Amino acid sequence: MRHDSETALVLFSGGQDSTTCLAWALETFARVETIGFDYRQRHRIELDVRPRVLDQMRRDFADWSARIGDDHLVDIAVLAELSETALTHSVEIAMQENGLPNTFVPGRNLLFLTFAAAVAYRRGIRHLVAGVCETDYSGYPDSRDDTVKAMQLALNLGMEARFVIHTPLMWIDKAQTWALAERLGKEALVRLICEETHTCYNGDREHAHAWGFGCGTCPACELRAQGWERFVSSR
16 A cells, blocks of 8 residues: 555654654655654653654665655653653562553553644644554553554544554564564665664663664563564574
């Protein structure tokens, strides 16, 4: 599916999934803008890597460079004030009695999509791209396909718009996400993801692994590492 004359807004955190989604959008749309969110996240280092990833994509991918448009950073610090989670406070990562990990930030993806739609509305952008998925994920209910479809309906009704929310990773696992990155940007994009993007919930940029930087033990690192191993073994 291509929309050669249209613009997309990618929810871009600076992590593996959102960088892969950015590459997918650059292959799909004529112009792509990005949006990130500062919610006083524990792994705030991702806010530092975002511009580095964008700069490198502009520099190293000639076919995409001219398509990369404005980047938007939205401050939603109130989210940290409202939530007592392992992503917004220095507490040990653990499972909760309700079956969800305490890294789940209630309402986070719902707010992300709402603010992204507000920016898209103002800028005349119809397509939103988000890196949520149901296959390899931490059990977050706001990453499910049903949630995204419900949000698309609510946003369109509430803003009298015709937004389309794209989720290229919804039905693929982490190994397939690595493979998608390789298909989209070849080895150069895989290398960029390994060297520049950030996924670790603990914000660790000291320990380097084949799959990138991170503590290696948090759920985000484990998913990324396991996906990398399956991806490498299948090549």
